[in-house]
Amino acid sequence: MRNIFHLSFKFQFRKKTTILNIILISLSFLIVLGINTYSDSAMNYMENGVYKSIYFKSLEVSVRDDEDRSKVRKDLENLENVSLVSNFYSYSDILTSKDLSNKKLSGEVQIHVSNNDSLPQIIKGTKFPGNQENYLICPKKLYSTSNTDSLKMISSNYAIDMNQFLNKNVTFSYKSNMEKYNYDISFKVIGLYENNSYLDANVCFTQEKSLEEIAKNKYADDYDKENGISNLDYQTSLFVQVDHLDNMEKVNNQISSLGYRSELNATVIESYFTDIKDTAQTISAIVIIITAILLLVIAFKQYSEDTKTYKLLSYLGYKKAQINKVAIVSNMIQIVISLFISFVIFVIFYLIFKLLLNYYPYLLNNWKVCINYKSIIVVLVTILLSSFVSIVVNMFRFNKGECK
Amino acid sequence: MIHLQNIDKSYVKNKRKVNVLKNINYKFESKKFYCIMGKSGAGKSTLIQMLGLLLSPSNGDIYLEKTNVAGLSENEKADIRNKEIGFVFQSFYLNPLLNAYENVMLPGYIDKKSTLKEKKERAFLLLKQMGLENRENHYPKELSGGEQQRVAIARALFHDPNIILADEPTGSLDPENEKHILEILKKLSRKGKCVIVVSHNDAVKNYADKILYIEKGTLKEVKK
Incomplete structure (x- = not known):
């Protein structure tokens, strides 16, 4: 077998078509793997970033002076798919905690309003048990800073x-x-949620009542005790959190039909992501089909040259099984080398990309690179299958023709 | 050495049976140089392919020494071709992807008895004997016709076979190289090989110990 391998190696490396095949296999491998990795990374961002972020699921409804704020609020609360209506989206004062600071993190935390319906999934501790105290639900790993470079630090241990x-x-x-x-204000940390690189890593959640209390205390001097209204009541907006991103349009339409004016906090062009996936799959399918066809065409074109070699080996006393081995091993060598080259190129690209993301996290919205392992298998199976078909067909043609 | 007994060979072509060889009986012996002549299509190549165990006869037996090889399996025939028979062709049939040394080594890649070192030494010795000691790393396209044919003869001799079958070995050579190749083949027959050459070339007759003619499917020995 060692000698057959040695011989196959020599044959394969001196064939003109070998380089062509290696380029073809490597290129298709890189295109399919690259495009599907991009698509998976985009979908990962969609699923773990966009879908889980309250920012994308929030609507701001403006309240006019002549409208009854509490009626508007009630109307909004009664809408389907609304998980929270509040005076605040997040608390505007910059709150810092010495407890939550270190040499890299200033201790600054954003406090958002939530309730038990709109909270992210709690992985440790509990949801809000009531509103007796100022409760706080925080990310498992808190990056307590407002520094825009904080995303960079997500990969570090701070x-x-x-x-x-x-x-x-x-x-x-x-x-x-x-x-x-x-x-100063104290909160009791009662629960933790799983954060990831997409979600704001310095966001903690509390109940609306706690924030209202802070505001009332802060503006105590401006509080109209006689009329019992605070500055808060003069806010011009109410904030609506929708249970799922898919229901944003529905809720928005319902609000409009009630005669209120709502605005999306941020618009996600979902079709962009589904288009990426569809495009990636279409391109992959085309590349795979073209690669398979080209591999077969090249192999069949190479047939007359290969046949001469196989005939010669037959004259020199090689058995059919030994000739088949030469044909198969030659093909396998070519495939292994192509995959090795592709792998090396992919790893180089991957590392460069990772390095770039580390220094410029806002490239691609700090997407996580998710390698699409399925495409490796699909390309591998395609290449092996077309090589196998070409070997079988060529060997069948050769054996049928014998060496007459 | 090789004994053909009552050999018939026929093909079916366009639904018609064509009898190429009819009732061939002949005994080829060692230490002899045979020249088989005949018109194109007379059946010379068919005969040499049967002698080389590449084709089976329709009827009859082929004895190699005392073994009837006509009924052996393809693998057994392949083994005999590898060890007992050396082929030389008109178009040299060297693999263009291999250099001279590797072409000579080609029959040895499937030999499990010798070490790689022994096989290498054998290949270099044969190239030296053919006067090609400085050409071992040259590829076929870098060699002249005569040199290519000498590489092919070296390859045919790799396993020191008893039978050398040559199909028009001088067909692509100039007179000088033709003479050189025929002298080599003659020498081989003197050293004990059974050399069987199929040729149109009358010059081959001068080197042959026996001249055979194929005509209308039959093989006849003629006097020199």
Whole structure:
């Protein structure tokens, strides 16, 4: 077998078509793997970023002075697929906590409004048990900074492990130029959610009531005790959180039909992602079919040259099984080399891409690169199948013709 | 050496049976140079392919020494071709992807008895004997016709076979190279090989110990 391998190696490496086949296989491998990896990365961003982010599932409904704010709120709460209606989307004051800071993280945390229906999945601790205290639900790994480079740090080890704060109080401070507005506030961390690189990694959730209390205390001097209204009531908007991204349009239409004016926080062009997937699959199918056809055409064109070799081997006393081995081993050598070259090129591209993302995280919205392993198998099976077919057909033609 | 007994060979062509060889009886012996002549289509190539165990007779037996090889399996025939028979062709039939040394080595790749070192030494020795000691790394296209044919003879001799079958070995050569090749084949017959050459070329007759003619499917020995 070693000698047959040795001989096949010599035959294969000196054939003119070998380089052509290697380029063809490598190219198709890289195109299919590359395009499907891009598509998978986009879908991963969609599923783990867009679908899970409350930012994409929020609507802002403007309330006019002549409208009854509490009626509008009730109307919105009664709508289907609405999980939360609140005065706040997030709390506007910048709150920082010494407990949640380290040499890289300033301790700054964004506090968003949520309820038990709109919370992300809790992986440790509990949801809101009531509203007796200021409860806080935080990401498992908190990147407490507003620095835009924070995304870069997601790959590093600076994140604060919130496990250590579970069921403990954390104090936040607000500091402004006007001393009378400065205050401290404590929250009890009761639950943790799984965050990923797409979701805002410095977002904690609390209940609307807690934020209202903070605001009331902060604006205590401006609070109209006689009329019992706070500055909060003069806010011009209400914020609606929808249960699922797919229902955004439906809720938006319902709000319009009630005569209210709503605006999407951010628009996701979902079709962009589905188009990527469809395009990737179509291109992959075309590339695979073309590769298979070209491999067969090249193999059949090579037939007369190969036949001369097989005939000669037959004259020299090679048995059919030995000739078949030469044909199969030659093909396998070509495939293994093509895949090795493709693998090396892909790894180089992958590493360059990873390095770029590390330094420029906003390239591709900090998408995670998800290698599509299925396409490796599909290309491999296609190449093996077309090689196998070409070997079988050529050997059949050769054996049928004998060496007469 | 090789004994043909009552050999018939026929083909079916366009639904018609064509009898190429009829009742051939002949005994080829070692240490002899045979020249088989005949018109185109007379059946010379068919006969040499049967002698080389590449074709089976329609009827009759082929004895190699005392073994009837006509009924052997394809694998057994392949083994005999590898060890007992050396082929030389008009178009040299060297593999263009292999250099001279590798072409000579070609029958040896399936030989499990000798070591790679022994096989290499054998190939270099044969090339040296053919006067090609400095041409071992040359590819066929880098060699002259005569040199290519000498590489082909070296390859035919790799396993030191008893029978050399040559189909028009001088057909593509100039007179000088033709003479050189025929002298080599003659020498081989003197060293004990049974050399059977199929040719149109009258010059071959001068080197032959026996001259055979194929006419109308029958084989006849003629006097020199």
